[in-house]
Amino acid sequence: MANLDSGDSANYTETKILIVGTGFAGLGMAIRLKEMGINDFTIIERANDVGGTWRDNHYPGAACDVPSHLYSFSFEPNAEWSRVYPSQPELESYLQKVTDKYQLRSHICFDHSLSKATYDEISGQWLVNTSGGNFKARFVISGNGGLAEPKLPDIPGVETFTGHHFHSANWDHDYALPGKRVAVIGTGASAIQFVPEIAGVPKQLSVFQRTPNWIIPRGDRPYSRFEKWIFKHIPFVQKIVRAKIYCQNETRVLGMVLHPALMKLFRRAATNHMQRQVTDPAMWPKLTPNFPVGCKRILISNGWYPALQKPNVDLVTDGIKEIREHSIVTNDNVEREVDCIIFGTGFYATDNPIAGKIYGRDGLQLAEAWKDGEEAYLGASVHGFPNFFFIVGPNVTLGHSSMVYMIETQVNAISRVLQTMEENSSATVEVKLAVQQEYNEGLQKLLGGSIWATGCDSWYKHRTGKITQLWPGFTFTFRRRNQDFKLSDYHFDSLANNS
Ligand code: NAP
Numbered sequence: 001m002a003n004l005d006s007g008d009s010a011n012y013t014e015t016k017i018l019i020v021g022t023g024f025a026g027l028g029m030a031i032r033l034k035e036m037g038i039n040d041f042t043i044i045e046r047a048n049d050v051g052g053t054w055r056d057n058h059y060p061g062a063a064c065d066v067p068s069h070l071y072s073f074s075f076e077p078n079a080e081w082s083r084v085y086p087s088q089p090e091l092e093s094y095l096q097k098v099t100d101k102y103q104l105r106s107h108i109c110f111d112h113s114l115s116k117a118t119y120d121e122i123s124g125q126w127l128v129n130t131s132g133g134n135f136k137a138r139f140v141i142s143g144n145g146g147l148a149e150p151k152l153p154d155i156p157g158v159e160t161f162t163g164h165h166f167h168s169a170n171w172d173h174d175y176a177l178p179g180k181r182v183a184v185i186g187t188g189a190s191a192i193q194f195v196p197e198i199a200g201v202p203k204q205l206s207v208f209q210r211t212p213n214w215i216i217p218r219g220d221r222p223y224s225r226f227e228k229w230i231f232k233h234i235p236f237v238q239k240i241v242r243a244k245i246y247c248q249n250e251t252r253v254l255g256m257v258l259h260p261a262l263m264k265l266f267r268r269a270a271t272n273h274m275q276r277q278v279t280d281p282a283m284w285p286k287l288t289p290n291f292p293v294g295c296k297r298i299l300i301s302n303g304w305y306p307a308l309q310k311p312n313v314d315l316v317t318d319g320i321k322e323i324r325e326h327s328i329v330t331n332d333n334v335e336r337e338v339d340c341i342i343f344g345t346g347f348y349a350t351d352n353p354i355a356g357k358i359y360g361r362d363g364l365q366l367a368e369a370w371k372d373g374e375e376a377y378l379g380a381s382v383h384g385f386p387n388f389f390f391i392v393g394p395n396v397t398l399g400h401s402s403m404v405y406m407i408e409t410q411v412n413a414i415s416r417v418l419q420t421m422e423e424n425s426s427a428t429v430e431v432k433l434a435v436q437q438e439y440n441e442g443l444q445k446l447l448g449g450s451i452w453a454t455g456c457d458s459w460y461k462h463r464t465g466k467i468t469q470l471w472p473g474f475t476f477t478f479r480r481r482n483q484d485f486k487l488s489d490y491h492f493d494s495l496a497n498n499s
Contacts, residue, residue, distance in 0.1 A: 011134050016040035017418075018128055018137035020114055022104075023052020024404050025143025025391035027095060028073065028411045031102045036415060042137070043104070044130050046113035050099045052145050054091040059171040059190065060197035062088035065218075065300050069238060070245040070402045073098065077238050079231035083222045109133070114144075118359040119386060124427045126387065138427075141414060143391040143407075144354050146469065147347040153185060157323040164340040168194060169347070177201045180339040183208060183328055185320070189299055191344030196303030199310045206314045206336055208328065211457075212286065214270040214293045218300040246475075249401035253474050256294050256399055260451040266293040277305035286317045291456035297399060349397075349459040349469050350374060360385035361430075370394075373462035375440045377489065378482055379471070380410055381431035389414045395443055396478075397460070397469045399452065405475050413482040417490065426492040435489040446472035 019026045022045045068081035112132035128135040150167040166172040168190040182202040187209040231238040255262035318330040329335045358366040361384045376382045379396035380389045391410045447467040460469040
């Protein structure tokens with residue numbers, strides 16, 4: 001149980017609601033609070049501007065692989081999207097405009113990185129320590145991002161490398177690639193976007209692939225001035241475009257969750273795409289995955305295979321044995337000297353470091369509560385952590401559609417809980433353990449029969465093998481579950497009963 005002496009207490013800024021992060025989740029929550037007439041909230045942001053993923057991932061070619069008209073707030077359509085798939089700068093600018101339009105900047109404390117959040121059972125408040133100051137808040141709503149903590153590979157010797165190196169999520173634009181021997185480790189969604197952009201630039205580019213992915217064509221194109229005019233002046237058309245993208249994406253659930261055998265249809269498309277683009281059949285086996293389509297995220301790219309065939313590019317598939325001061329050694333004992341390593345090795349999706357910083361009832365650390373795999377109720381509430389909500393918590397991520405839709409769904413559900421507390425003068429809310437357990441048993445049952453459980457390794461899975469990241473179904477089902485939850489799923493309490 002946390003306790004403040006009067007000296008400590010003076011150093012805490014009081015706020016009713018503390019939001020963590022200024023990506024789609026944090027901003028969406030803040031907008032909703034303002035709509036509810038709640039202005040007593042503070043947003044902490046570890047960087048010096050808004051944008052979350054779309055501020056951090058500024059590597060060459062960074063873009064979203066969900067079409068722009070769906071990957072945006074439903075209440076803030078943008079007729080000006082320049083193309084079908086929005087680029088990172090365009091998404092970052094969209095989020096900045098939204099921030100300004102809803103006058104959120106005055107609520108944001110930039111350069112405030114969360115170091116610890118502790119629930120104080122006596123006061124029913126969260127004591128939040130950050131790099132920029134401390135806060136005492138009745139509620140914490142964390143939009144910290146499911147893919148926000150870059151992960152370096154656990155390859156022997158990685159720490160001994162003395163050449164230049166950076167992660168795709170911290171791209172070093174000042175480093176000059178021309179004339180250099182560059183290694184890229186990782187061939188996931190990020191690498192297949194930046195490799196085509198840089199492929200011809202260095203003297204030598206070695207792409208280290210551990211596992212090939214299924215890749216389908218990217219149907220991207222710019223929107224014409226006429227289309228943008230229509231979207232602006234006949235908003236209904238934009239709504240239809242959004243609805244069409246939404247429905248098309250939802251059909252993928254039929255294969256991913258309900259009838260995994262259907263995913264074989266994508267196999268033909270992906271194989272044809274690879275064989276059309278790769279002229280040397282000797283490369284085909286190296287580029288063909290040995291798991292069903294959809295088990296790992298399906299990637300979309302028109303530039304990946306052409307990039308791998310450039311004369312200065314070398315696709316290395318032998319597996320990395322170790323990294324030395326100036327080189328990378330593969331399992332066949334070939335040593336390649338490199339000047340720079342770019343890590344496209346993904347993020348801590350499971351075992352997110354933020355869980356090590358959150359302490360709930362009885363001092364329980366969230367990382368400890370989640371040691372066998374993350375779980376929450378509706379991806380938001382965890383038993384033992386009263387008045388704490390995640391947006392994009394466990395089992396909310398999608399393999400098929402827009403996370404913005406899921407975020408709006410969760411924002412609505414959290415608002416309903418807050419509204420109920422206001423009406424009933426409740427001080428604390430905590431999901432019931434049995435409800436959380438039953439919900440997760442149901443999810444795991446569905447996930448067990450899904451395409452994601454067909455034998456591949458992916459960031460969707462906790463190291464125990466439990467799929468802790470994905471929502472196993474249609475996004476409208478998630479919305480219905482969030483709309484229909486019973487208030488009796490939670491334990492509401494006044495402080496007197498709580499301590
Ligand atoms: P990722 O998909 O997790 O890919 C990481 C890559 O690094 C994989 O190829 C992985 O190989 C490799 N790797 C990891 N550890 C390694 C090791 N020790 N040795 C060798 N290789 C290793 O990460 P990401 O590409 O950054 O993408 C993460 C997620 O971000 C995506 O799945 C997607 O959801 C999101 N994203 C979205 C977009 C978008 O357009 N919306 C764009 C970029 C990223 P294995 O496959 O063998 O593990």
